Amino acid sequence: MSIRHSLLSLLAEGDRHGYQLRQEFEARTGGTWPVNIGQVYTTLGRLCRDGLAEEVGKQDDGSVTYRITPAGKAEVDTWWSRPVPRAAPDRDETSIKVALALSSPGVDVLAVLETEREEILRALQAYTRAKTRIPDHPTGGELARLLVLDQQIFTAEAQARWLDHCEQRLAATTQGSAR
Template identity: 65%
Template sequence: MSVRQSLLAILAEGEQYGYQLRHEFELRTGRTWPINIGQVYTTLNRLVRDGLVEEAGRKDDGSVNYRLTYAGREEVDQWWRSAVDRATPNRDEVAIKVALAATAPGVDAISVVQRQKAETLRVLQGYTKEKRAMPHPAQGDDLARLLVLDSLIFSAEAEARWLDLVEQRLRAR
């Protein structure tokens, strides 16, 4: 998840200060990935340093409004036009743990896999239950949450299938 690109995309819609950006990010990602306000301001400072964002004035309470520069707008436009690079995958803690368990002496890797699969299925059931409880048709904030839930459900289903495959391979060795 690119907080940097997300903040730039939100700023492309107009000036905002840090707490507004945090609120918008969380709202528009279905409140799935809470973001620490410190991370927002650290990212904003880097964006200012990199010439993509600039201060647009201060409010009476001292909060700083930020806006995109021309270079920032170009970067957002480029982000929308390009696909997310999957050639370098994110580190997946489950995959790392399973791979290490399968190769570590004295570790019952099948038990590790079974415990993880039980947890994955528990989480999948929670996502599915939440999705069923949503209003249909989903709009606005509900649409953002629905899209994120769909992604999480597909990911959990894929992880459960992968864990089945891992268990088969471990039993076959």
């Protein structure tokens, strides 16, 4: 997830301080991905260092207000116009865990698969329950939350299917080597 581009997109709408950026990010993503305030300020520091944002004032409470620069606006416009790269897929801990379990002595791979499946099913139930709390005609943050929940459900369903596939492949491989 690009916190960098997310913060730039929010700054493109107007000057904000870090806490406002954090609140707005969480509201716009339906509260699904909480972001650490330290990460917000670290990212803002890098944006300033890279000439994409600048400090424009300090409040009495010490909070700093930031503004997007023309270079930052150009970068966020480019981000909107390009697809998210798929060449280097995200590291999926479940996939890594299963792959390592296959080659680790003494690990019950089927038990690992079952443990992961149980967690995925628990998550699916939680996502589905969360969807029931969203109105039938959502707007704004509710719509964002609904779309993010839909994505999480689709991803969890795909992972559950993949775990089933792993189990079938493992069974077929075991049967083939027993002959």
